[in-house]
Amino acid sequence: MSSVVDNHTGGFISMLLSKKTPFVQSILNSSHGKALGAIFAAAIAILIFMNFSLADQLKWTLWVSFGIVALSLSFIWGKAGIFSFGQNALFGIGAYGYAIVSLNVFPYTGETLSALILAAAAAAVFAAALGYFMFYGRVGDVYLSVLTLAVTLILYTVVSSTAGPEYRIGEATLGGFNGMPGLPTLAFWIPGLGSVELQIQGLLVFAVILAAVLYVAASYAADSRLGEILSGVRENETRMELLGYDVRFWKWLAFVIGGAIAGIGGGLFAAWGTFTNPSVFGLTQAAMVIIWVMIGGRTSLFGAFVGVVIVQWIADQADQVVAEQTPLILGLMLILSLFLLPSGVVPTVSRWLKSKIPATNATLIAEADKDLHAGQMADTALADHRPERGVIVAQNLAKSFGGLSVLRGVDLTFDSAPVYAIIGPNGAGKSTFFNVLTGRVTDSEGCVTLNGTDVTRMPAFERARLGLGIKLQIASVFPSMTVRQHIDLALRSRPGANREQLIRQTLQLADLLHRAEDCASDLSHGQQQWLEIAMVIAQNPSIILLDEPAAGMSWQEKVRTAKLIERLSRLHRIIVIEHDMAFVRSLQAPVAMLHQGRVFRNGGFDEVCSDDEVINIYLGRRSNAVNA
Structure with a gap:
């Protein structure tokens, strides 16, 4: 400082x-x-x-x-x-x-x-x-x-x-x-x-x-x-x-x-x-x-x-x-x-x-709700800034690292349901697929279109400007900055935004208003995940990609995260990559399963997870727990 x-x-x-x-x-x-x-x-x-x-x-x-x-x-x-x-x-x-x-x-x-x-x-x-x-x-x-x-x-x-x-x-x-x-x-x-x-x-x-x-x-x-x-x-x-x-x-x-x-x-x-x-x-x-x-x-x-x-x-x-x-x-x-x-x-x-100097307390908001009601009240306020849900299409995506083929012709379109889930065993290509969609990894073949624009060769920051919000698997925040500064920085990429009003509304939606003046390093793991999602919300994207948003969370935090995704889906199209099948089920979303770099199954959660081949490949002994 x-x-x-x-x-x-x-x-x-x-x-x-x-x-x-x-x-x-x-x-x-x-x-x-x-x-x-x-x-x-x-x-x-x-x-x-x-x-x-x-x-x-x-x-x-x-x-x-x-x-x-x-x-x-x-x-x-x-x-x-x-x-x-x-x-x-x-x-x-x-x-x-x-x-x-x-x-x-x-x-x-x-x-x-x-x-x-x-x-x-x-x-x-x-x-x-x-x-x-x-x-x-x-x-x-x-x-x-x-x-x-x-x-x-x-x-x-x-x-x-x-x-x-x-x-x-x-x-x-x-x-x-x-x-x-x-x-x-x-x-x-x-x-x-x-x-x-x-x-x-x-x-x-x-x-x-x-x-x-x-x-x-x-x-x-x-x-x-x-x-x-x-x-x-x-x-x-x-x-x-x-x-x-x-x-x-x-x-x-x-x-x-x-x-x-x-x-x-x-x-x-x-x-x-x-x-x-x-x-x-x-x-x-x-x-x-x-x-x-x-x-x-x-x-x-x-x-x-x-x-x-x-x-x-x-x-x-x-x-x-x-x-x-x-x-x-x-x-x-x-x-x-x-x-x-x-x-x-x-x-x-x-x-x-x-x-040696007594600190003065200058918080953004003197008092704030600490439960989900704050986020629910923010829904209506943010509706004025609602983007049209976007469409992202992956066509014949292939990616190789040296002699290893990680993606082998993936075709997926996200254009109708408010929430989509992508699952698959370790090594199925989920992370690579996510990184290709975000622009952090360039595909070897195929193309990606975002809201009708070919973004295949665009870097990540240009895709973000076109309406793609991205949350990484491990919370990617600024440790020494306050929660409020995170949202302010995200809003600065939107010229003309009414920052003070939107900062409050965004933090309400993510249930972080009461932590506005705390440094990100002082937040719990789950709160850091929500803070990253809040930064994505502040960008006002038409599509939000979430890479394992429930990873490392307690059950209560997973419930809150699922409710947050449900609220966000009213304004944005959400694509979730996740391992936790119980969490995926709570999203009530169409599911695409990747296996060996290809789309192995695509459909509703019950339809995909009741498939015998899916059970043999992915669920194994955990199938009983998921179906319980």
Whole structure:
């Protein structure tokens, strides 16, 4: 969760104002509050820095530029779950971008602010190209980290090989290992005054203000719809895709935003030193960005700056005590922090302070029915949003994994009954059939049509947008989010929805209104299953696929689930894959039995389950129990 300083030193203020009202607390926790806190912190920092020596002011300007690139990693890693070793590469692109543009522009315009802006743009464009191949190419998390590291090393090698005079862009000579000296510092063109170059003190003030602006912008993004979506992607990509979100796009967008921020940090670095060289792409620098964020706390945007200050201060002190041993000391510090403060300094301090503050209770609904009557009352309210029951058709579906044929020409149409059930022994192909319908697995042959549209080659998120709601066998939820946030996130895939009203109605229908402000991790197994169904309901699908919704439930929970399915069937077409034959019987639905990848029997429950061959293949000794 957000840090104490992310809440503009909210923990400290909250401790002082222990009698604060919920209104005050909401202000402290809002993006506007964070903006006010950032302005306050920046003003105090500037007043303090003005009393430093010029050498210290130079050092702090450098640290601010480092803090900006750490902020970029904190945003994409802590908020979107993208662990990248390449932020310093984007930092380096920003530094070289500033160098090239400023050398070509400054003699004519007398300003370099445009160079800083174009440095951010260059890093963002590079991040967009790299991110497209990584995310749309479905590169896994581990391989993504390796790939970004490889790109960093490639850039280091390439830039180091540009020593000849032929390697120039306009007036800017790249210089190879020697780098690019003599860069203009930050300068502004002010009408009436002409070109105004920032000196050491002015550059520090500008850097602090710039860092505050970027922090506020990142905080607003993290608290906006974008931030909620990225949090969902970080916690459960599969569920987000099944809710209709294209997770590839959102991860790409976060990576581009992070690239732009890192590019600004790199441009500020080049303006600070009036010099840049290939070391900005070095492996040491790549590791340092990771260390800053891990020690400060990757889930805290402010922690990025705190991590830089802690690490760089210790590095400076260590170098004075034991020369040339800074990497060893930093490594030991990182190991100790992982054992003692695994979540980082700022989140740890934040949790400690919050534990000392009386919590305020701000629930969605003060009182709510805890029985089935709440869900029954919601039926009428949700009827205004009733979709037309959909139709899904599977034609000659076949799927092989290597030499193993799992589906062998399955033909099933779901177009008349409100509820259908699919049964079969283990290995019959039920799960594969379910995954082919959802788009999580691509069939080898055949086709799937959804409401008259061929969706055979569509990914899961596009099928969800066309009206297919999907509940997986194992509850697929977001553990750290509240029940209310789950439904809100599901509704955000429906533009224009009246969210507050629909959240209440959906939770009533799923009998979870009284748990609205509880985290999903605090729910029982059965309640997590209902929460996942509630997310599906919030999508307003025409067809709902439920994969073993009664698995692991008590008998009472199974009864409630069956009643919930019965209520949902008034608004949606339901397809249930289930092993529990007593539960299937309670659905009073047509049954299709799969066996060896084919439809073995299809008909009413009694008709299918009284078949001798079905009994021999599937029911066995359990037939007596089922027929009892």
